[in-house]
Amino acid sequence: KRVEDYDTFIFDCDGVLWRGADKIPGASDTVKKLMDMGKNVYFVTNNSTKSRKQYVSKIQKHAIPIKDSTQILSSAFAAASYLKHVRKFEKKALVIGHEGIELELKEHGIESVSAGAMLQNKQWTIPELLKFKVDPDVGVVVVGMDLEFTYSKSALAALHMQKNKGCFLLSTNQDYTFPSEGGMFLPGAGAAVAHVEAACEMKAVNVGKPESFMFNALKTMNPGIDLKRAIMVGDRLNTDMRFGNQGGASTLLVLTGVTSEERLKEPIENEKERPSFVIKSVADLFK
Amino acid sequence: KRVEDYDTFIFDCDGVLWRGADKIPGASDTVKKLMDMGKNVYFVTNNSTKSRKQYVSKIQKHAIPIKDSTQILSSAFAAASYLKHVRKFEKKALVIGHEGIELELKEHGIESVSAGAMLQNKQWTIPELLKFKVDPDVGVVVVGMDLEFTYSKSALAALHMQKNKGCFLLSTNQDYTFPSEGGMFLPGAGAAVAHVEAACEMKAVNVGKPESFMFNALKTMNPGIDLKRAIMVGDRLNTDMRFGNQGGASTLLVLTGVTSEERLKEPIENEKERPSFVIKSVADLFK
Numbered sequence: 005k006r007v008e009d010y011d012t013f014i015f016d017c018d019g020v021l022w023r024g025a026d027k028i029p030g031a032s033d034t035v036k037k038l039m040d041m042g043k044n045v046y047f048v049t050n051n052s053t054k055s056r057k058q059y060v061s062k063i064q065k066h067a068i069p070i071k072d073s074t075q076i077l078s079s080a081f082a083a084a085s086y087l088k089h090v091r092k093f094e095k096k097a098l099v100i101g102h103e104g105i106e107l108e109l110k111e112h113g114i115e116s117v118s119a120g121a122m123l124q125n126k127q128w129t130i131p132e133l134l135k136f137k138v139d140p141d142v143g144v145v146v147v148g149m150d151l152e153f154t155y156s157k158s159a160l161a162a163l164h165m166q167k168n169k170g171c172f173l174l175s176t177n178q179d180y181t182f183p184s185e186g187g188m189f190l191p192g193a194g195a196a197v198a199h200v201e202a203a204c205e206m207k208a209v210n211v212g213k214p215e216s217f218m219f220n221a222l223k224t225m226n227p228g229i230d231l232k233r234a235i236m237v238g239d240r241l242n243t244d245m246r247f248g249n250q251g252g253a254s255t256l257l258v259l260t261g262v263t264s265e266e267r268l269k270e271p272i273e274n275e276k277e278r279p280s281f282v283i284k285s286v287a288d289l290f291k
Numbered sequence: 292k293r294v295e296d297y298d299t300f301i302f303d304c305d306g307v308l309w310r311g312a313d314k315i316p317g318a319s320d321t322v323k324k325l326m327d328m329g330k331n332v333y334f335v336t337n338n339s340t341k342s343r344k345q346y347v348s349k350i351q352k353h354a355i356p357i358k359d360s361t362q363i364l365s366s367a368f369a370a371a372s373y374l375k376h377v378r379k380f381e382k383k384a385l386v387i388g389h390e391g392i393e394l395e396l397k398e399h400g401i402e403s404v405s406a407g408a409m410l411q412n413k414q415w416t417i418p419e420l421l422k423f424k425v426d427p428d429v430g431v432v433v434v435g436m437d438l439e440f441t442y443s444k445s446a447l448a449a450l451h452m453q454k455n456k457g458c459f460l461l462s463t464n465q466d467y468t469f470p471s472e473g474g475m476f477l478p479g480a481g482a483a484v485a486h487v488e489a490a491c492e493m494k495a496v497n498v499g500k501p502e503s504f505m506f507n508a509l510k511t512m513n514p515g516i517d518l519k520r521a522i523m524v525g526d527r528l529n530t531d532m533r534f535g536n537q538g539g540a541s542t543l544l545v546l547t548g549v550t551s552e553e554r555l556k557e558p559i560e561n562e563k564e565r566p567s568f569v570i571k572s573v574a575d576l577f578k
Contacts, residue, residue, distance in 0.1 A: 203478035
C-alpha cells in the first residue's frame, strides 16, 4: 500500500516524531509533505501534562508543522471531553496530575481543584488526613502523570471516594512507564493510577490509548473521516497498534521508539496489536 | 470446640486486640488468661512501620501482656528473615517505608538505605532522576507502608531495577487499605507496592499475610508447635483466615474489625477464607 491510499494520518508523538528532547531525523519533512498534499494530519498522545494549546507549542518546538489545536487529541483533553460529553458531568473534579488536565477541564467548563493545591503541597499525617474536610462537590478523581505524586494525594482521593456518593475514578492513561534519555524508563501515569486504584479499592475508567475514546472523539469531531483511508502511526504495539486496530484504521509501526527490530522477531500473540505495516522511521514514509 | 483444645493462639492485632488508638474491651484479660493457662501466645501483624522490639511497647501500651519480642511475627521482621534465611541475601536493601524495616534488617545483619534518605527527602525532576547515581550494591527493593511515599521513591526503585542485574522487589505486605478512626480507610502498603510494581514492570515477592512465610517462620522457630492444636484469631477473611487456613491451623474470626455481621450473611466463595469459628469479640473467647 502507498501513501496515496490514505487521506488521514494519525501520529503518536514521542518515539515517532521525537524522542524526549531529541528530534527524529526526517519527521518534520514527512509531516510537512503530508500536509502540503492536503492529507488530514492528527496527533494523538497519552501525555497528560499539557493542554492541547500548550501541546501545539511543543509540536512546533520540535519543528513539526501544525495548524491549530484541533489537530491534537491528548489524554488530558480526552478526560475533559469524556466528562463533558459522555458523563454530562456537572460536579467538581479533583485532579492528581499536572496542569494540562486542569486547563482542559476549564476549556470544557468543568470546575476542578488539584490535589496538590488542596494539600498545600505537603505530606500530611494520619490524624491530619482523617480530619481533612472533604469537598462535597467533588464527583470524580482524575489521575494522570504526576511527578509530585504523594501518599497524601492518594489518601485524599480515597477519602473523597468514601464520603462522596457516586464519586468515581478516571485515568488519563495507564502507561506504567515512559522511555527517557539514555534508554531508561521512568514511572508513568499508570503507576499513580495503580496506587489510587488500590487506595480507593476501585478500578479507573481509562480514556487514553489503547482505549478507543480518543478515536471516537476524532470521528465525532470529523464525521467525514473515512476509516478505510485512515492510518495510525505509532511505536508501541500494546497502545498505538491496538488503538488504531480497535478504532478500525490501518496501522503503521515505526522502530524509532519502544519497539525494537528484535521484538518483531518474536511472535505477536495478540492480533489486536499486529501492525498492518512496519517501517524503520517516519522518514521512510515516502520511500 | 473449646479453648482447652488449643495450645497455641496466634493473634492478629489491629481489629482484634485494639482498633487504631482504641482498646477493645476484654482483649487484655483474654490474653492474660491464656498466658496464665500456659498457652503459647503469638502476635502476627502486617504492620511494617515498627520493629518487633518497638512493637512490644505498642502491645504493652494497649495493656496486652507479652513476655518478649519472640512472641511477635511482623511483616518487617518477615522481610528481613526472608532475605537472610531464604535468599541468603548479602547485598544492600533499598527501603521504601518506615524505620521498622531498616531496624529489622539491621538485626538480621543486612545493610540497608532508605529511599527517603537517598533522595534527601525531596521530590526530584526528571533530569535530576536520570542523573541519579544508582548504588551498585543494592540487590533488593523492599516496599512497605509509607506515609511519605513519592513518585521520586518509585522512580529510584525503577532505576535500581534497570541498572542492577538480579535486583528484585519484596513487599512486607500488600493490604490495599487499613481501617482508621471513624470507620475511614486510608491507603495501605499495597498501594505503594502497586505503584512500584508498575514502575518496575515487575511483581513483588510478598512475605506478609495471607502468604505463609510468617507461619513457616513460626514453625521453624518453634518446631514443637502442634498445628492441629493451633488457632489463628483475626478480623479479615482474605488475610487472617486465609493465612491461618493455609498454614494448617484452625481459624477464629472476630467481628471487632473489618468483617461485619452483614458480610457473613453473604456467601464466602473462597474456601481458604472460611473461618472455623466466629465470635463477636476476643472478650467472648471464654464464654
